[in-house]
Amino acid sequence: MKRTILLIVLVLVVAAALIGYRLYKKQTPDVVDARPDVTIDARSLVAAFDADTAAAAADFIDKVVEVTGTVKAIDASGTITLGDSTTESSVTCGLDRRHLKDYEGLKTGAVAVIQGVCAGYEKASGDDLLASLGTTVQLRSAGVKKK
Amino acid sequence: MSKTLILTFLMALSTTLCLAQTRYFTRTGTISFFSKAALEDIEAKNKTVTAVLDSKTGAFQFSVQMKAFEFEKELMQQHFNDSYVESDKYPKSEFKGTVTNNSAINYAKDGSYPVKVKGKLTIHGVTRDVQTNGTVKVSGGKVATTASFGILLSDYKVNIPAVTKDKVSNSITISVDCRLEPLKQ
Numbered sequence: 001m002k003r004t005i006l007l008i009v010l011v012l013v014v015a016a017a018l019i020g021y022r023l024y025k026k027q028t029p030d031v032v033d034a035r036p037d038v039t040i041d042a043r044s045l046v047a048a049f050d051a052d053t054a055a056a057a058a059d060f061i062d063k064v065v066e067v068t069g070t071v072k073a074i075d076a077s078g079t080i081t082l083g084d085s086t087t088e089s090s091v092t093c094g095l096d097r098r099h100l101k102d103y104e105g106l107k108t109g110a111v112a113v114i115q116g117v118c119a120g121y122e123k124a125s126g127d128d129l130l131a132s133l134g135t136t137v138q139l140r141s142a143g144v145k146k147k
Numbered sequence: 148m149s150k151t152l153i154l155t156f157l158m159a160l161s162t163t164l165c166l167a168q169t170r171y172f173t174r175t176g177t178i179s180f181f182s183k184a185a186l187e188d189i190e191a192k193n194k195t196v197t198a199v200l201d202s203k204t205g206a207f208q209f210s211v212q213m214k215a216f217e218f219e220k221e222l223m224q225q226h227f228n229d230s231y232v233e234s235d236k237y238p239k240s241e242f243k244g245t246v247t248n249n250s251a252i253n254y255a256k257d258g259s260y261p262v263k264v265k266g267k268l269t270i271h272g273v274t275r276d277v278q279t280n281g282t283v284k285v286s287g288g289k290v291a292t293t294a295s296f297g298i299l300l301s302d303y304k305v306n307i308p309a310v311t312k313d314k315v316s317n318s319i320t321i322s323v324d325c326r327l328e329p330l331k332q
Contacts, residue, residue, distance in 0.1 A: 023222060024220070024222055025220070026220065026221045026222060027219060027220065027221060028217065028218060028219065028220065028221045028224055029221065061214065062214070073175070075175045075194075075326075077175075077177065077194070078194055079175035079194045079195060081174060081175060090174055092174045092175055092195040093195075094175075094193070094194035094195045094215060094217065095194070096217070097217070097219070117214075119195070119212045119214040119215035120212030120213075120214050120215060120238050120239060121212075122197045122210050122212070122239075128208060128243070129170075129199040129200075129201060129206055129207075129208040130197055130198075130199050130208055130210055132170060132172070132199060132330060133172055133174065133197055133199065133330075136174050136195075136197055138195040138212050138215050139195075140193075140194075140195070140214070140215045140216075140217055141217060
């Protein structure tokens with residue numbers, strides 16, 4: 001009887017340790033091919049933050065967002081910028097480590113569909129230096145979707 | 148005659164003024180941090196840093212969305228956002244400062260210039276004076292800025308839970324790498 005209890009406890013401890021270890025080792029998920037929470041175009045995404053930051057933050061931040069827009073700039077170190085060349089405002093997409101080469105095949109001026117997690121925004125305020133950049137919405141863990 | 152001369156001079160002057168680029172920017176700067184600890188090293192990278200440098204005054208500013216830091220391990224990323232920097236409450240970090248030896252940089256000439264940067268760094272809602280050395284590299288009209296400096300988590304009231312106290316180091320190395328382009332104005 002005593003032995004059985006001991007055995008059960010041992011099994012439970014090992015199982016807990018295994019679950020804990022797996023949880024600890026778990027990699028950040030690749031969200032690029034996941035079902036998006038929101039689908040939107042780059043211009044509307046920026047416009048939403050321009051109109052009402054609190055509402056837009058609630059609607060988009062921490063959500064998996066699929067953004068369609070014109071490629072404005074490509075940074076080979078792993079970032080794609082979407083937006084109109086007519087305004088400074090942009091959506092910057094930091095590529096996930098498993099999608100670092102996704103920019104290959106993209107050209108500035110072409111339309112791309114990018115999916116990632118909306119991480120925040122930077123909005124022009126007052127007379128500080130960053131105000132000259134307009135509004136920027138940031139995505140992390142992003143990648144180019146094949147459509 | 149003298150009127151034409153003045154006009155020509157004024158036109159030449161205005162052209163020069165237009166050509167003299169004063170502001171450089173990026174929206175895709177990189178900031179990474181590294182912490183060495185007994186159990187394992189912690190590393191994260193943010194590739195969507197916005198930064199602007201005014202070459203005339205040496206004023207330099209960057210802004211970092213805390214939620215844009217990417218970790219390899221999900222649990223670490225979660226702890227970083229929820230317990231350490233509390234990114235829901237303090238979504239961004241910011242630096243506002245100046246290149247103190249700005250006059251030593253010739254933005255019109257390619258080259259690598261050692262710089263001193265001084266200013267205010269805000270993390271986790273706490274603003275502190277920081278000072279560091281860095282490099283400004285001018286190449287083909289673009290300006291690459293790099294700097295690396297150490298901070299103490301306790302200075303910014305980032306609490307390390309007792310359970311992980313031995314595993315997480317209080318000192319963090321932050322590396323800034325921003326390749327700036329001329330800002331069209």
